[in-house]
């Protein structure tokens with residue numbers, strides 16, 4: 001894959017009382033691309049998210065210093081936790097039911113609010129693709145206002161690690177991921193080349209993942225799992241390293257992935273755990289050993 005600096009303007013949506021509203025009727029384009037911009041609701045301040053991304057990997061100074069110390073912390077109740085990745089990125093991944101336990105209140109509140117936004121977007125997209133609401137519990141493993149796995153990923157891109165990508169090219173595994181980033185560098189593989197998505201600080205980037213693509217492959221408006229990466233971050237004096245944080249929703253690892261057949265029947269596709277293990281290997285990542 002060649003490295004070209006073409007830029008891509010993503011479809012744009014906002015959440016209203018009626019669900020997602022896309023400008024220029026670009027819903028179909030968003031599903032086909034598997035990515036779009038979502039205006040950040042004005043009531044949300046994303047800065048606490050960036051603050052924890054800039055601190056979680058640093059050693060804790062004292063017991064009160066709850067933003068730091070997550071590299072060493074065991075996060076015993078989490079199946080995910082801290083991971084030092086082969087790229088620039090180091091990640092802290094924590095399931096939504098543990099946010100209150102491991103994060104300070106402003107972060108927990110922010111992530112909770114983004115989770116609500118993520119669910120609203122997912123429900124709307126499922127409906128547009130032709131996923132039946134009656135199948136929600138089977139497909140997601142959750143009740144109507146949950147999927148069985150929701151977690152945040154806090155990403156710190158170590159500018160001191162040179163000669164590698166920020167994060168290797170990948171698709172996300174679940175149904176949907178909502179991303180907030182503080183610097184450019186995010187790219188999408190589209191029409192045979194890497195295209196830079198310009199940073200829009202007032203917007204989340206929303207990605208569709210493998211579970212969405214598999215589920216909807218034969219439906220009227222299939223959603224595509226978008227291939228994306230972050231290019232190498234270079235150190236800039238007096239500027240913090242690149243940070244991003246995400247809210248991810250997917251099936252639990254002990255569940256099956258589902259797919260609608262051509263005749264519209266919902267069928268088991270594959271074990272999500274088996275699928276995820278193979279995928280992690282392809283990325284050069286170890287799969288979470290507690291899952």
Ligand SMILES: O=C(O)CCC(=O)C(=O)O
Pocket residue numbers: 153155167172179181186228229230243244246
């Ligand atoms: O940092 C970003 O902009 C993207 C992060 C990402 O792709 C991920 O966490 O899966």
Ligand SMILES: [Fe+2]
Pocket residue numbers: 170171172228
């Ligand atoms: Fe990703």
